Amino acid sequence: MKLRLQLFEFEDLPWFPRVIRAGMMDYLRFMISALRTYQPIVPLLQAALQRTGQTQLLELCAGAGGGTAGVLRQLRAAGIPNARVRLTDLYPQPAAWQQLQAATPGLEAELQPVDATAVPSALAGFRVVFSAFHHFPPAAAEALLADAVRQQTGIGVFEGAGKHWLELVLAVTVLPVAQLLITPFIRPFSLSRLFFTYVIPLIPLFTIWDGCVSILRMYPPEQLLQLARRADPAGAFVWQAGKVQHRWGPQVTYLIGTPVGTAG
Template sequence: MKLRLQLFEFEDLSWFPAVIRAGMMDYLRFMISALGTYQPIVPLLRDALRETRQAHMLELGAGAGGGTAGVLRRLRATGLPEARVTLTDLYPQPAAWQLLQAHTPGLGYEAAAVDATAVPAALTGFRAIFSAFHHFPPAAAEAILADAVRQRAGIGVFEGAGKHWAELLLACTVLPVAQLLITPFIRPFRLSRLFFTYVLPLIPLFTIWDGCVSILRLYPPGQLLALAHRADPAGTFRWQAGVVRHWWGPEVTYLLGVPHETGR
């Protein structure tokens, strides 16, 4: 499925209730962490960090921090013991991030809102975007990459899915059932999450819509490279894009950009 549709996701809308958005992000974080969604890209990310001589990742569009803790722990256990990460988002979620911070050495966060298209120069590090790049239309996605190029910051874009009709079917069937089963075990515990899952099921309904739209909005590797080359017309970065697969089937789509002279 190569077609990309620029539909809308409810969690992107400024008027969307924060309590529903937080419930959706908590579920996404739980599932990504439990399934180890981003473990297959750890070797790629580790190599990029080494090439840029970085131990610090600046995560943009972090949401509730899904998968970040697992990636960081794996990096620290496989050759980068000094690795650390700072979570940022346009809509910061300090409550969720504090929970991750308490259990994850090397993880911190920026409490102020951070626009991924214009990152403050004081926030340095190798930029990483997990499960969020598809939210941006082409012009904004290109601006994110161009800002990294302008500030000479290496960048990695990772989407925990491939672009397949089977994944759409999964988002409409199996995952909603899983959400109903696991919601009581998601931490931090919130009565509002239970209410809006079982009494007034807005969190599952909006999750189904946003999950399906996320797949339709994914940029496949060829489109990611096209965005990167437009953002870097002078060719000052080395770009690579592709797909890596879990041993049990699911895919992760990725784009990596590293300044040419770094590491020479």
């Protein structure tokens, strides 16, 4: 599917209730972690870190941190034992992050809001964006990449889908049922999450809408490369984009950029 529609997602709206946004992010984190969605990109990320000589990942738009702990553990097992991750977001989620930190050595959190298009220079590391790049319209997406180029730090953008029509069908059929089944098992426990899932089902309804819109807003690999070239007109980075497939079927779309001349 090459169609891209710039629709809105409720979680992006400044007035959207924090408790509903947090419930949606908790569900997304649980599913991404349980399904090990980003396992296929670990070799790509490992190679990029080795090329740049970096061990610190700076995660932008981290949300509730879905998949982060698993990626960090796999990087450490794959030959980067001192790998670390620092979580950042425009809307930090300290409750979810504290739980991740307690269970994951090497994971840190920046509790101040961080704009992914203008990251403070004090926040160093190879930048990664999981399941969030589609939130940025073209001008902002280009600015996010351009900021990494300007600060000469590598960047990896990863979306946990291949942008197929079947994914839209799953988003309105199978995944809502899964959400109703797993919500009581999501931690940290939250009465508000249960209330807005089963009594007034705002979390599932908004999740269905935002999930479908996320797929429609995703940039396919050729568009990711176009954004990268506009963000890096001087060719200061080497860019690669494509899709990798999980062994049980789902795909991950990615863009990786590293400064020209880095080791490896």
